[in-house]
Amino acid sequence: MREERRLISSLSFGGTFGVARLVTHSIRAGRGPFRNITPGGRHIHHMTFGIIGLITVGYAWLNEIGVGSSGGPLASRSTAFVYGAGAALTLDEFALWLNLQDDYWTKQGRESIDAVVAFGTLLAVSASGHRLGTELGRVWRRALRDVDAVDHVAVKAPP
Numbered sequence: 001m002r003e004e005r006r007l008i009s010s011l012s013f014g015g016t017f018g019v020a021r022l023v024t025h026s027i028r029a030g031r032g033p034f035r036n037i038t039p040g041g042r043h044i045h046h047m048t049f050g051i052i053g054l055i056t057v058g059y060a061w062l063n064e065i066g067v068g069s070s071g072g073p074l075a076s077r078s079t080a081f082v083y084g085a086g087a088a089l090t091l092d093e094f095a096l097w098l099n100l101q102d103d104y105w106t107k108q109g110r111e112s113i114d115a116v117v118a119f120g121t122l123l124a125v126s127a128s129g130h131r132l133g134t135e136l137g138r139v140w141r142r143a144l145r146d147v148d149a150v151d152h153v154a155v156k157a158p159p
Protein backbone atom coordinates (compact mmCIF):
# COMPACT_ATOMS: atom_id res chain seq x y z
CA MET A 1 0.00 0.00 0.00
CA ARG A 2 2.84 2.39 0.88
CA GLU A 3 4.60 1.76 -2.43
CA GLU A 4 1.34 2.35 -4.29
CA ARG A 5 0.88 5.71 -2.53
CA ARG A 6 4.41 6.74 -3.51
CA LEU A 7 3.80 5.84 -7.14
CA ILE A 8 0.41 7.58 -7.27
CA SER A 9 1.84 10.71 -5.62
CA SER A 10 4.75 10.81 -8.03
CA LEU A 11 2.55 10.40 -11.11
CA SER A 12 0.02 12.90 -9.80
CA PHE A 13 2.79 15.40 -9.09
CA GLY A 14 4.23 15.17 -12.61
CA GLY A 15 0.85 15.19 -14.33
CA THR A 16 -0.51 18.10 -12.30
CA PHE A 17 2.63 20.15 -12.87
CA GLY A 18 2.35 19.56 -16.63
CA VAL A 19 -1.34 20.49 -16.71
CA ALA A 20 -0.78 23.58 -14.54
CA ARG A 21 1.96 24.82 -16.86
CA LEU A 22 -0.18 24.11 -19.93
CA VAL A 23 -3.16 25.99 -18.47
CA THR A 24 -1.09 28.98 -17.33
CA HIS A 25 0.57 29.27 -20.73
CA SER A 26 -2.87 29.05 -22.37
CA ILE A 27 -4.22 31.79 -20.11
CA ARG A 28 -1.25 34.03 -20.87
CA ALA A 29 -1.61 33.43 -24.62
CA GLY A 30 -5.39 33.98 -24.48
CA ARG A 31 -6.09 30.53 -25.94
CA GLY A 32 -8.73 28.06 -24.92
CA PRO A 33 -11.45 28.32 -22.32
CA PHE A 34 -9.09 29.01 -19.41
CA ARG A 35 -9.11 32.29 -17.50
CA ASN A 36 -7.61 33.52 -14.26
CA ILE A 37 -9.76 33.13 -11.18
CA THR A 38 -10.36 36.65 -9.91
CA PRO A 39 -13.34 36.91 -7.52
CA GLY A 40 -13.83 40.54 -6.53
CA GLY A 41 -10.81 41.51 -8.62
CA ARG A 42 -8.39 39.50 -6.48
CA HIS A 43 -6.27 36.97 -8.40
CA ILE A 44 -6.33 33.51 -6.81
CA HIS A 45 -3.07 31.69 -7.59
CA HIS A 46 -3.15 27.96 -8.20
CA MET A 47 -0.87 27.40 -5.23
CA THR A 48 -3.89 28.27 -3.07
CA PHE A 49 -5.59 25.08 -4.25
CA GLY A 50 -2.36 23.17 -3.69
CA ILE A 51 -2.12 24.40 -0.11
CA ILE A 52 -5.75 23.48 0.54
CA GLY A 53 -5.05 20.00 -0.86
CA LEU A 54 -1.94 19.55 1.28
CA ILE A 55 -3.72 20.73 4.43
CA THR A 56 -6.63 18.37 3.72
CA VAL A 57 -4.35 15.39 3.16
CA GLY A 58 -2.28 16.25 6.21
CA TYR A 59 -5.40 16.36 8.35
CA ALA A 60 -6.62 13.05 6.90
CA TRP A 61 -3.25 11.39 7.53
CA LEU A 62 -3.12 12.80 11.09
CA ASN A 63 -6.40 11.01 11.66
CA GLU A 64 -4.98 7.90 9.96
CA ILE A 65 -7.34 8.14 7.02
CA GLY A 66 -5.70 6.80 3.88
CA VAL A 67 -2.77 5.17 5.66
CA GLY A 68 -2.54 1.55 6.64
CA SER A 69 -5.86 -0.22 6.47
CA SER A 70 -7.90 2.77 7.68
CA GLY A 71 -10.27 4.01 4.99
CA GLY A 72 -9.36 1.27 2.57
CA PRO A 73 -7.65 1.46 -0.79
CA LEU A 74 -9.85 4.29 -2.14
CA ALA A 75 -8.86 6.63 0.72
CA SER A 76 -5.22 5.64 0.36
CA ARG A 77 -5.18 6.26 -3.39
CA SER A 78 -7.22 9.46 -3.17
CA THR A 79 -5.07 11.07 -0.49
CA ALA A 80 -1.89 10.07 -2.35
CA PHE A 81 -3.25 11.62 -5.55
CA VAL A 82 -4.29 14.85 -3.80
CA TYR A 83 -0.91 15.01 -2.04
CA GLY A 84 1.00 14.82 -5.33
CA ALA A 85 -1.31 17.32 -7.03
CA GLY A 86 -1.21 19.71 -4.08
CA ALA A 87 2.56 19.61 -3.90
CA ALA A 88 2.82 20.31 -7.65
CA LEU A 89 0.41 23.26 -7.54
CA THR A 90 2.20 24.72 -4.54
CA LEU A 91 5.76 24.22 -5.75
CA ASP A 92 4.89 25.49 -9.25
CA GLU A 93 4.61 28.89 -7.58
CA PHE A 94 7.56 28.44 -5.23
CA ALA A 95 9.15 31.66 -6.53
CA LEU A 96 6.02 33.56 -5.46
CA TRP A 97 6.24 32.44 -1.85
CA LEU A 98 10.01 32.79 -1.84
CA ASN A 99 10.12 36.33 -3.28
CA LEU A 100 6.65 37.50 -2.19
CA GLN A 101 5.85 38.78 -5.67
CA ASP A 102 4.23 37.33 -8.74
CA ASP A 103 7.29 36.47 -10.80
CA TYR A 104 5.95 33.42 -12.61
CA TRP A 105 7.03 34.80 -15.98
CA THR A 106 10.29 36.45 -14.90
CA LYS A 107 13.82 35.13 -14.52
CA GLN A 108 13.16 34.56 -10.81
CA GLY A 109 10.30 32.26 -11.81
CA ARG A 110 12.98 29.70 -12.64
CA GLU A 111 13.21 29.06 -8.89
CA SER A 112 9.83 27.35 -9.13
CA ILE A 113 11.10 24.99 -11.82
CA ASP A 114 14.13 24.17 -9.67
CA ALA A 115 11.90 23.38 -6.69
CA VAL A 116 9.62 21.20 -8.82
CA VAL A 117 12.57 19.29 -10.27
CA ALA A 118 14.13 18.77 -6.82
CA PHE A 119 10.94 17.54 -5.15
CA GLY A 120 9.82 15.62 -8.23
CA THR A 121 13.15 13.78 -8.21
CA LEU A 122 12.68 12.92 -4.54
CA LEU A 123 9.19 11.56 -5.26
CA ALA A 124 10.42 9.58 -8.25
CA VAL A 125 13.26 8.04 -6.26
CA SER A 126 10.88 7.01 -3.49
CA ALA A 127 8.38 5.66 -6.03
CA SER A 128 11.13 3.57 -7.61
CA GLY A 129 11.41 1.60 -4.39
CA HIS A 130 14.73 3.01 -3.25
CA ARG A 131 14.86 3.83 0.41
CA LEU A 132 16.61 7.18 0.12
CA GLY A 133 17.00 7.73 3.87
CA THR A 134 18.41 4.24 4.40
CA GLU A 135 20.81 4.63 1.49
CA LEU A 136 21.99 8.06 2.68
CA GLY A 137 22.52 6.59 6.16
CA ARG A 138 24.66 3.80 4.70
CA VAL A 139 26.72 6.27 2.68
CA TRP A 140 27.16 8.49 5.74
CA ARG A 141 28.24 5.57 7.97
CA ARG A 142 30.66 4.35 5.29
CA ALA A 143 32.13 7.85 4.95
CA LEU A 144 32.56 8.14 8.72
CA ARG A 145 34.16 4.72 8.86
CA ASP A 146 36.60 5.72 6.08
CA VAL A 147 37.45 8.99 7.84
CA ASP A 148 37.98 7.09 11.10
CA ALA A 149 40.29 4.64 9.31
CA VAL A 150 42.31 7.52 7.84
CA ASP A 151 42.54 9.17 11.28
CA HIS A 152 43.91 5.94 12.82
CA VAL A 153 46.54 5.71 10.12
CA ALA A 154 47.50 9.37 10.56
CA VAL A 155 47.80 9.01 14.37
CA LYS A 156 50.32 6.16 14.22
CA ALA A 157 53.78 7.25 15.24
CA PRO A 158 56.46 6.93 12.60
CA PRO A 159 58.87 3.98 13.13
